Amino acid sequence: MDMTGPATEGGGGSIIREMLLWEKAVWIAIAIFLLIVLAVFWLLGWSQLPFPV
Amino acid sequence: MGLSMKKVPALIIALIIYLVILLLLIIPQQGGLVSSTEGHVSAVANASYQETLPIQLVDLGSQGRSIFIAFVMILHILLANLYLGGSWVAVATESIHLRNRKPRLRRLARSVTLFNVILFSVGATFAVAGMLFFISLYPVFASEAFHIYWWPLFLEALAFGAEVFFLYGYWFSWDKIGNRWHQFLGYGFAVSVFIQTFLINTLAAGMLSPGSDQISWGSTGLLTMAPATILAWWFNATLWVLTFHRLAASVSFFGFLLAMLGMFHYLDRKDDASRTYWDLVGSYGLSWGLLGLIAQPLIGIIYMYTIFRNQVASFASIMLGGRAWEMLLMVALLSALFLSVLIYLYDRKEKVIRLPGNERLHTLFLVFLGVASACGFILVQPAITALGVNPLGYMSYKLVALFILIVIGAIVLGIDILMLRVPEMVEWGKLSPTSRQAGILAGLIGISIVAVMGFVRESARSPWLINGIIPVPGMQDYPTPIGAYQIFVVWGILITLVVVIFWFTSKVTAEHPEQAEAV
Numbered sequence: 001m002d003m004t005g006p007a008t009e010g011g012g013g014s015i016i017r018e019m020l021l022w023e024k025a026v027w028i029a030i031a032i033f034l035l036i037v038l039a040v041f042w043l044l045g046w047s048q049l050p051f052p053v
Numbered sequence: 054m055g056l057s058m059k060k061v062p063a064l065i066i067a068l069i070i071y072l073v074i075l076l077l078l079i080i081p082q083q084g085g086l087v088s089s090t091e092g093h094v095s096a097v098a099n100a101s102y103q104e105t106l107p108i109q110l111v112d113l114g115s116q117g118r119s120i121f122i123a124f125v126m127i128l129h130i131l132l133a134n135l136y137l138g139g140s141w142v143a144v145a146t147e148s149i150h151l152r153n154r155k156p157r158l159r160r161l162a163r164s165v166t167l168f169n170v171i172l173f174s175v176g177a178t179f180a181v182a183g184m185l186f187f188i189s190l191y192p193v194f195a196s197e198a199f200h201i202y203w204w205p206l207f208l209e210a211l212a213f214g215a216e217v218f219f220l221y222g223y224w225f226s227w228d229k230i231g232n233r234w235h236q237f238l239g240y241g242f243a244v245s246v247f248i249q250t251f252l253i254n255t256l257a258a259g260m261l262s263p264g265s266d267q268i269s270w271g272s273t274g275l276l277t278m279a280p281a282t283i284l285a286w287w288f289n290a291t292l293w294v295l296t297f298h299r300l301a302a303s304v305s306f307f308g309f310l311l312a313m314l315g316m317f318h319y320l321d322r323k324d325d326a327s328r329t330y331w332d333l334v335g336s337y338g339l340s341w342g343l344l345g346l347i348a349q350p351l352i353g354i355i356y357m358y359t360i361f362r363n364q365v366a367s368f369a370s371i372m373l374g375g376r377a378w379e380m381l382l383m384v385a386l387l388s389a390l391f392l393s394v395l396i397y398l399y400d401r402k403e404k405v406i407r408l409p410g411n412e413r414l415h416t417l418f419l420v421f422l423g424v425a426s427a428c429g430f431i432l433v434q435p436a437i438t439a440l441g442v443n444p445l446g447y448m449s450y451k452l453v454a455l456f457i458l459i460v461i462g463a464i465v466l467g468i469d470i471l472m473l474r475v476p477e478m479v480e481w482g483k484l485s486p487t488s489r490q491a492g493i494l495a496g497l498i499g500i501s502i503v504a505v506m507g508f509v510r511e512s513a514r515s516p517w518l519i520n521g522i523i524p525v526p527g528m529q530d531y532p533t534p535i536g537a538y539q540i541f542v543v544w545g546i547l548i549t550l551v552v553v554i555f556w557f558t559s560k561v562t563a564e565h566p567e568q569a570e571a572v
Contacts, residue, residue: 023471030467037351037459044358045452052447 060396060422061490068389071433075378075385080537082439084375088532089515090525092375097516097524101267104526106192118190119525119535123508123543125183130507131500131551132176135310136216136246138303139169142311142341144223144239151232157330160564161337163227165311166239167562170224175554177213191526194518197268198256200277201286205255212249219245251296255287261514262290262363263522290363291356295510298352302506305345306499309390311338312397313496314559316489321560326569329482335492336401340469342499343394347462350387350455360513364520367513372448373436378537379509381433384451386502388429390495391458395422397491398469405478414468421461428454428461500551504544508534 019027080086090097111117143165150158188195199206219242226235264285271278278286315335319328361368370376399406399418406415431454436446512534514520525533535543 019471026471027467030463033347034460034463037456040351040354041452041456044354046449049449049452051449052444053449 061487061494064389064392071385075382079381079435080378083377083435083437085378085537087375089370089375089534090529090532093516097528100524102193102523104193108527109190115531116535116539119533120543121186121190123535125179125186127504127507127547129176129179129183131503132172132179134303134306134503135172136169137250137300138307139165140243140246141304142307144243147239148236156570157333161334164563166224168558170220171558171562173220191518194523197523202256205252205287209249209252212245212252215245216242216249247300250299254292254296258291258295259286259289260519261367261510263519264289266521268522291359294352294356294359298356301345301348301352302503305342305349306503308338308341308345309495309499310555312342312492314555316492317556318563319484322565325482326566329569330566332481332484339394339397339495342495343462343466346390347459347466350459367520371509371513376512379512381435383502383505383509384432386498386505388432390498390502391425391462392429393491393495393498395425395465397488398465400485400487400491402473402479405473421465425458425461428458500548504547508540
């Protein structure tokens, strides 16, 4: 999402850098989202649907 | 680069081949050419509600009425989704602009809002046309349904009023009132559209999962049924999940539409400033599209489970029976959409991810592309073929594939927003053919998937207008849903039509940069 403007880019080509606090928060939100997805898929899908069906 | 150049054509060819297989093999083998009416002969014949007025024909064959309704309502949905999703994109874009003061964000927020202003009346017109067609073509259904849903529909009319106030207030007060009040109007528009969608969904969801197995009228009064009964009709089983699924789908739809229109403007404009801007808009739209896309399968699973618990016959029809091909088509489009986004991001940010130090990121993208392709291959497998059960089509495997696609989408979204936020390292305004093709393809598939989703929900309850209670009048002489080949024609006309409408409207509403700005 590049519309938001320049990032704090360090030297060299690598984009691996120290994350800002809000960036860590976004990753945590994504992790929580994926846990919710896993829980829903488990509860409504795999727990009731034996493999391979 | 050579390999990268071929990814979009390869994806398009794979999609076309699958569509041919679907049409020629899967649909006939799964009973997709047999109407649901034919499969419910006795139930329809024994229904308490039968049409008493003569059937109004429209000169399009025995399914003409259904084709009329499908055309009008799917077109309405494609327009209504502009407001449900576009309102959030517009006001959120303005919010970001107010934080970082980038002129391009203000320009985009204004363009998106004017786009909504112009097309709002078109969407509303088709909504009203749809209602009129319901009354004319299905009078028993219309009188019963509009009677049951009087209060939600009345509130919806008020919500329409609020939408008009907020949308036009938001647009016409730009730069004339303070930022906080302007944001209030913008978010007011987004929330009022959501509420209006929720209210009309009481009826739309209630047709699939009615609150009772019969219509039990009470006496004259403010509530014409027992309170508990009428509340069960309004707040029926699939109301909330349908509403949130539509919200996620609309955000996704609008994001991909923005990406596609950005690519069109890029091709249409020759000056560097405009090309840089529309390149950035394409990237921005793809991010919104991906955000909505990863939410859809999650809500979709809850939706399907809710249908399974409440309307098992409809669930069986769309998952295992004669309508199962529609779900296959939907997941095929969903998979192609994920792949389009991955190809776009890989190609557009290739310069960054190929730099020394980013090797692992580059490898990760390639792995994601390979795994997502494999997931798509699993998802499009029919469970039953002429040769018997297809082991690759097991639902448990498909759930794994769907889950993996969501994981990939969420991680890629995070990488795009957080790690690839290095605009100065990308040559904006220099889009490769692959990126352009992927952006346009994502927009076209984003539009197509909305049209297919709408049809899946409607055909799930066929041959009923209100599931299990009011049948489509005319019984076996007027079978539903619309035949597989006919609905592809309807979709083709609709998609072509809305692309033309969106493009020409966008030509009018787009604000192009007068001079290049620093990225």
